[in-house]
Amino acid sequence: MSDIELWTVIIGLGVVTYLIxxxxxxxxxxxxxxxxxxxxxxxxxVTVLPxxxxxxxxxxxxxxxxxxxxxxxxxxxxxxxxxxxxxxxxILAAMVSYALMRxxxx
Amino acid sequence: MVEREITSDDRDHVxxxxxxxxxxxxxxxxxxxLASMPVWLAVVPFGVIxxxxxxxxxxxxxxxxxxxxxxxxxxxxxxxxxxxxDGAPAVLAVLTGAVVNLRMAMYSASIAAAWPGVAMSWRIPxxxxxxxxxxxxxxxxxxxxxxxxxxxxxxxxFGVGMATTTVWVIATWVGAxxxxxxPESWGLDFxxxxxxxxxxxPMIRGTANIAAATTAAVASVMLVWLPAGVNLVVxxxxxxxxxxxxxxRLGPRDGPRDGPRS
Numbered sequence: 001m002s003d004i005e006l007w008t009v010i011i012g013l014g015v016v017t018y019l020i021x022x023x024x025x026x027x028x029x030x031x032x033x034x035x036x037x038x039x040x041x042x043x044x045x046v047t048v049l050p051x052x053x054x055x056x057x058x059x060x061x062x063x064x065x066x067x068x069x070x071x072x073x074x075x076x077x078x079x080x081x082x083x084x085x086x087x088x089x090x091i092l093a094a095m096v097s098y099a100l101m102r103x104x105x106x
Numbered sequence: 107m108v109e110r111e112i113t114s115d116d117r118d119h120v121x122x123x124x125x126x127x128x129x130x131x132x133x134x135x136x137x138x139x140l141a142s143m144p145v146w147l148a149v150v151p152f153g154v155i156x157x158x159x160x161x162x163x164x165x166x167x168x169x170x171x172x173x174x175x176x177x178x179x180x181x182x183x184x185x186x187x188x189x190x191x192d193g194a195p196a197v198l199a200v201l202t203g204a205v206v207n208l209r210m211a212m213y214s215a216s217i218a219a220a221w222p223g224v225a226m227s228w229r230i231p232x233x234x235x236x237x238x239x240x241x242x243x244x245x246x247x248x249x250x251x252x253x254x255x256x257x258x259x260x261x262x263x264f265g266v267g268m269a270t271t272t273v274w275v276i277a278t279w280v281g282a283x284x285x286x287x288x289p290e291s292w293g294l295d296f297x298x299x300x301x302x303x304x305x306x307x308p309m310i311r312g313t314a315n316i317a318a319a320t321t322a323a324v325a326s327v328m329l330v331w332l333p334a335g336v337n338l339v340v341x342x343x344x345x346x347x348x349x350x351x352x353x354x355r356l357g358p359r360d361g362p363r364d365g366p367r368s
Binding site for chain 2: 018043054069088
């Protein structure tokens with residue numbers, strides 16, 4: 001990644017993110033979104049994040065691979081987060097189980 | 107739930123929409139700062155992780171801090187950085203980060219409906235603070251105290267937003283400055299994945315959400331041969347479509363409710 005690419009991302013993502021945030025607050029002055037769009041947007045976080053994370057856990061060098069430490073730690077974080085609805089507890093649970101699995105030689 | 111609040115608010119405040127609202131009240135601001143303290147627990151480690159990961163990826167201090175101050179949206183920063191280090195072009199990294207942040211359009215609509223008569227000079231800076239915490243805490247406050255004066259409501263939002271953003275920026279700096287000293291045995295290479303799982307997990311509730319998340323995860327792995335970043339966007343769109351179909355079959359009560367509670 002070059003410096004130019006990086007600054008393009010920093011400024012590009014900054015501008016786009018600001019415009020998303022400003023959209024209804026400013027540009028559209030409080031007009032409500034169509035219900036269909038609201039329903040689609042509500043699914044964004046629960047689809048984008050799993051789509052980001054699944055290859056980080058299951059893909060190694062472009063190939064499907066089962067790394068027990070990453071799979072167990074990922075599931076631990078998922079279950080903890082779902083059970084307690086707490087982001088911090090889920091990060092902690094995933095990180096501790098990952099460190100333990102690695103320390104155990106897996 | 108969010109949808110209903112917007113429409114009813116719109117109707118209730120039609121006459122008030124023209125009444126101008128003064129600047130954010132100090133009283134509300136202090137309440138907002140205090141109310142935001144518990145979520146610092148989630149913001150601090152996340153900021154430290156971004157700082158650490160960004161330096162690992164080869165960013166210098168100026169770039170890390172510019173990134174965190176200009177974008178102020180952790181999950182999208184990590185996502186864009188991940189796509190960029192995977193070797194994808196900058197446009198795809200921006201697109202990925204933007205998709206991660208699309209939920210904020212929903213936040214923007216909800217806050218806008220709760221802010222009739224607020225001047226543009228306050229809306230412009232307010233948009234910069236519109237992250238998960240400012241949205242979630244403010245909407246909860248507005249629901250709990252609907253009769254609070256508008257200036258206090260505005261102050262509360264600015265209190266939460268400015269406090270968490272300040273904490274976020276400081277935490278990023280700590281990660282960038284000292285993150286390299288964290289021992290390798292702590293497994294920091296896994297932190298980005300752990301963060302994404304932790305943010306998503308509390309939201310994946312109900313059949314429609316589970317179907318959407320599973321579809322997106324499986325599709326993303328199966329489409330990993332596509333250029334970096336493209337598999338993500340396609341997988342997320344497939345997940346959204348499946349989620350909406352399942353939701354339509356099961357009825358409207360079985361979908362995502364409100365924003366993440368971090």
